[in-house]
Amino acid sequence: MSADTWRQPTSDGDIPSGTGQAASSTGDPPGTDATAAVQESGRSARRFWSARRIPAGIVALLSVAATGLLLYDVVSVRAGGPAMRWRRRLAEELATRPLEDIWMIVGAAVAMALGLWLFLLAVTPGLRRLLPMRQPTGTPRADEVRGGLDRRAAALLLRDRAMRVSGVQSAQVDVGRRKVKARAQVHFRDLDEVRADLGTALGEAVRTLGLARQPTLAVRVRRPKKG
Numbered sequence: 001m002s003a004d005t006w007r008q009p010t011s012d013g014d015i016p017s018g019t020g021q022a023a024s025s026t027g028d029p030p031g032t033d034a035t036a037a038v039q040e041s042g043r044s045a046r047r048f049w050s051a052r053r054i055p056a057g058i059v060a061l062l063s064v065a066a067t068g069l070l071l072y073d074v075v076s077v078r079a080g081g082p083a084m085r086w087r088r089r090l091a092e093e094l095a096t097r098p099l100e101d102i103w104m105i106v107g108a109a110v111a112m113a114l115g116l117w118l119f120l121l122a123v124t125p126g127l128r129r130l131l132p133m134r135q136p137t138g139t140p141r142a143d144e145v146r147g148g149l150d151r152r153a154a155a156l157l158l159r160d161r162a163m164r165v166s167g168v169q170s171a172q173v174d175v176g177r178r179k180v181k182a183r184a185q186v187h188f189r190d191l192d193e194v195r196a197d198l199g200t201a202l203g204e205a206v207r208t209l210g211l212a213r214q215p216t217l218a219v220r221v222r223r224p225k226k227g
Contacts, residue, residue, distance in 0.1 A: 050126030
């Protein structure tokens with residue numbers, strides 16, 4: 001959905017764009033039940049870890065190929081045959097080239113970069129598009145259930161909530177792990193009033209997402225360019 005879509009008037013039959021808009025049956029203000037349920041949810045959850053199947057598969061295939069080729073050459077030499085030309089050339093180059101040679105430096109830099117890349121893949125979670133949600137307490141076997149929210153889905157929900165604020169012509173929302181950035185174009189009403197209403201609406205929407213780490217909210221409003 002484009003961020004420049006014009007705001008369309010909503011009918012009585014439209015579905016609310018998120019929890020916290022419908023009044024409760026006990027007469028509480030809108031959003032009270034949803035917000036309370038989120039605030040009472042349990043401890044924060046850890047991030048999801050990626051399986052890293054593609055990097056692991058590539059490293060495994062390269063390791064198997066290199067090990068198999070070297071093992072074949074060693075067995076051939078033990079059986080009385082000559083060593084492969086590439087292994088003789090490699091041993092000669094490693095024995096004769098000085099350490100300050102440009103190709104030695106380049107090879108060491110490439111090997112170090114690849115090793116650092118693999119190390120970062122091993123110690124970082126990955127799956128940045130998934131935001132972990134809080135785990136509820138007081139529920140049997142709650143530790144076995146983990147919830148995550150796709151960042152694009154969260155951005156779409158918050159954008160829909162922003163488009164329902166009076167005066168907003170178009171809106172764009174970017175959801176990160178620590179910050180939510182909302183930008184809106186206003187075609188009527190005072191900018192400060194729209195900014196305040198937009199901050200209130202999006203702040204309530206962010207709280208009802210139930211994320212493990214509540215991101216900070218940054219709201220920017222401006223008039224559309226003339227012409």
